[in-house]
Amino acid sequence: MAVTIKDVAQLAGVSPSTVSRTCKDHPSISEETKEKVRQAMQKLGYEPNFQASNLASQNSRTIGIVLPPSARETYENSFYLEAIRGISSFCNQKQYINTVVTGNTEEELLSVIKTMSRSGQVDGFIVLYSKQDDIVINHLYNEGFLYVLIGKAYQNINQTIYIDNDNILAAQEATEHLIKQGHKKIAYLGGDNSLMFSADRRAGYQLALTINGITINPKYCQELPFKQKDQIKAIKELLTSDERPSAIVVCDDILAFTLEDICEELKLSIPEDIAIVSFNNSLIAKLATPKLTSIDVNSYQLGIESASQMINHIENPNLMATKIIVPHHLEVRESSVFHREEKEESATF
Amino acid sequence: MAVTIKDVAQLAGVSPSTVSRTCKDHPSISEETKEKVRQAMQKLGYEPNFQASNLASQNSRTIGIVLPPSARETYENSFYLEAIRGISSFCNQKQYINTVVTGNTEEELLSVIKTMSRSGQVDGFIVLYSKQDDIVINHLYNEGFLYVLIGKAYQNINQTIYIDNDNILAAQEATEHLIKQGHKKIAYLGGDNSLMFSADRRAGYQLALTINGITINPKYCQELPFKQKDQIKAIKELLTSDERPSAIVVCDDILAFTLEDICEELKLSIPEDIAIVSFNNSLIAKLATPKLTSIDVNSYQLGIESASQMINHIENPNLMATKIIVPHHLEVRESSVFHREEKEESATF
DNA sequence: TGAATCAGTGCAAACGTTTGCGCAAAAATC
């Protein structure tokens, strides 16, 4: 049997409550006694029992991580694992535990989440996506259960805690980067606009055009269908139309990669005929030919910050619902700039 | 305050112990009473308190998931998230919790693991890699703590539970697939051979050659350095040498992708000059041009099986250390076969 | 000098389960 608080108390010649208070560094214990207790803990290799501690203090020190209910391809995006790693790393430091919950459908997810919250398995959920009218998010909100969103909240904005990039600004910068290269016919390829990041990036793109006095061409602003076949068809149509754009902002590296393929097929050279900027700065952006200019959203940091906020709110229930914006940065590579020198950073990979 | 076992007991007119036993479907409670209790539970929306239950039964119903301590690039491999999703999904069903632990160095990992096991935060660890002389794995073994490896065990093989593909067979099949296409000069590009999967794939490659009466050329069998720059250099040397191979088995899609790039640079066409088979069947394999023939290792299933084994061993401590082999399959695409028709499955993506 | 304050500790009751054991009542045995 593992060493308990009583063993430590006995060895140190104090009561269990004194040991407990020493662990918490309670001010009403004298430094002298604390030292004595600490020595005993050290000697016995004491580690407080997680379950007992949680039961007594009526919490779980556990954070649920909710993956979006999606097709397998979605998870190929390294964003999710990086966010999870950020969360984990912070949790590990703070002696918290995290549990990822995943499901194929929204309903499946919801049912797991319901039992988890009712059984006190978790203190709160970090939801790794933000989507309009999502039943999971709505449920959490309606139940008043603690949750934080990665991505911008869609409704109840002032009451929900979220961690996000400034996707509008990011897309604006991406677009302005292209404008600076002399482009005027700039298109945007996005995904499902009920996902907040996609909608925001589109907004940023449009904002940049407006600010720079470029009129918005609706044909240039596309919400692509989910199926890859249809995506390809839509992209081809765009690229072979009379008003072919000379530059494209793409909401994701994977999609941008597909775009590069299509360009090659259509004998359009990048960045001469079509310049490209995309998002996520994943490995694929570095491996693509030509290498993709991409916006790094710091997904690991998004994870860290969301865990930090979560724990903060668990331990201080009356905190306001704050928002955190994690900085992004534009990683310029070959797909958007003519005659670019081989840069050291891309070379070291 | 949430509804407890006492509330249910009161409503059903029985004692708390009867409620508890009903939950466990204990045989010594009459079906009649059970039904009464179940109705009460239903009515109150009772969900057993996770912490209390764990404390009383002296376990944690929590599984730690150990990511390898690596550079960021490693995690771009979708293998890890898929494995985690498999584990999570199984845990969610079984009312278990999982917590991923990650660290930049082996020491960091080890220290987290130590406190986790001592504080009873987890019942066991699923280690998502298998490596020679790894201090984490060694620690777990020496402490006699429950763990299961994804990948083949390196030592204490009969005492450790592991879930793996038959990587030897997989690599053998990959190689024989190339042999069937008429290739005789076949090379193998692997990574760090202290990682078991890499060593096994090499072994399978060599086995296939031997069986088919092809002498092994040491130059053809490479353990590539970690840095991408050096990798590229080594590959280029191989491809420009006098004895240039006509086909290559590559231990990972990402590396194979890089190989394709180099081939293009050297004006070698795929699969005519160089045929390629790789591993993991990730998105990148489907997006590459030409599309990569790749071995799918069913990482999600590896996750499921490892969680299943883990829970089985948690609940039955005296079980033997079994091994589970998850099937793989070869997904044939353009990189290994001449004049391949566009297949439906690749088209649907 | 006596009352009031305070710092430092311990007592014991939670927290919500699980489970060994005991005890009735019912069933089986003779």
Next chain:
DNA sequence: GATTTTTGCGCAAACGTTTGCACTGATTCA
């Protein structure tokens, strides 16, 4: 009908913490 066995359930003691409250001895204040 008396004895034993079985069935079904409840009692109460764990499990290892946390924490409100009480208590003691020392210090301060008037």
